[in-house]
Amino acid sequence: MPPRTLERTRHELADFLRQKREQLSPEAVGLPSGSRRRTPGLRREEVAALAGVGLTWYTWLEQGREINASVTFLENLARVLQLDAAGRYHLFLLAHQRPPVPVGHQWCQVSPLVRRLLDDLVLRPAYVMNLSWDIIAWNPAAQRLFAIGERPAQERNMLWMLFADPQLNARLLEWRAQAPQILASFRRDYARAPEDEVMRQRVQALERVSPQFRQLWRQHDIHGRCQGRRSFTLPEIGAVTFDHASFIVDEENHLRLVMYSALPGEPASAAFEALLREG
Numbered sequence: 001m002p003p004r005t006l007e008r009t010r011h012e013l014a015d016f017l018r019q020k021r022e023q024l025s026p027e028a029v030g031l032p033s034g035s036r037r038r039t040p041g042l043r044r045e046e047v048a049a050l051a052g053v054g055l056t057w058y059t060w061l062e063q064g065r066e067i068n069a070s071v072t073f074l075e076n077l078a079r080v081l082q083l084d085a086a087g088r089y090h091l092f093l094l095a096h097q098r099p100p101v102p103v104g105h106q107w108c109q110v111s112p113l114v115r116r117l118l119d120d121l122v123l124r125p126a127y128v129m130n131l132s133w134d135i136i137a138w139n140p141a142a143q144r145l146f147a148i149g150e151r152p153a154q155e156r157n158m159l160w161m162l163f164a165d166p167q168l169n170a171r172l173l174e175w176r177a178q179a180p181q182i183l184a185s186f187r188r189d190y191a192r193a194p195e196d197e198v199m200r201q202r203v204q205a206l207e208r209v210s211p212q213f214r215q216l217w218r219q220h221d222i223h224g225r226c227q228g229r230r231s232f233t234l235p236e237i238g239a240v241t242f243d244h245a246s247f248i249v250d251e252e253n254h255l256r257l258v259m260y261s262a263l264p265g266e267p268a269s270a271a272f273e274a275l276l277r278e279g
Contacts, residue, residue: 131254
């Protein structure tokens with residue numbers, strides 16, 4: 001594989017930086033406006049000084065030369081140019097660096113449109129979870145399957161429910177086969193926010209209360225995307241099998257909608273959907 005270069009995006013990066021620099025007034029960054037400015041916005045030397053790099057190096061970057069920008073410099077540059085989350089993300093993409101993870105794992109609300117979507121899925125258990133797998137919204141069908149609303153707020157977390165709730169543990173058929181795959185999906189999200197204290201404390205708490213979690217977490221197994229079929233034993237019906245998948249509903253805040261659909265044509269599926277219709 002040939003080495004990765006900025007050939008395709010370096011000129012876009014140069015234009016992006018120049019435009020953002022020219023949109024900022026000196027006053028916005030705490031500098032005097034002066035009376036001899038012939039061009040709008042900040043000067044290159046001002047951006048370079050505020051970002052902690054030399055003028056020549058920054059000038060080359062704005063000229064689209066083939067140079068590499070570190071993550072630390074890009075963070076400083078985003079701060080100096082006062083980029084919002086979307087602008088910061090775009091800057092990292094243009095510079096071919098791994099985009100920083102926005103603080104979306106603790107996001108705790110969904111849009112009205114997503115709320116309506118949940119409510120429209122009358123026969124499909126569905127919930128929305130954030131990057132730390134907290135369930136922040138769900139529909140009545142998901143309540144019937146997971147009893148989310150009956151739990152304390154701090155326990156409305158899918159990983160916690162899977163490993164620290166004996167009732168759900170027993171309800172999920174083939175738990176031993178499913179749990180490693182589910183945990184591998186969480187591990188990918190955990191890797192996206194390595195400095196997040198909330199997620200780290202969640203893992204530590206689960207290691208204390210669940211020997212199964214502790215064993216699986218330390219194995220570092222990696223699986224493909226967690227989707228497919230999953231079966232639950234329901235008191236009123238027995239075993240019900242669902243297809244399940246997740247969908248991004250808010251990329252910036254890392255919100256995913258997880259939906260379960262009982263297999264069509266199965267008597268147990270019909271019985272489950274009848275319970276939902278009854279309310």
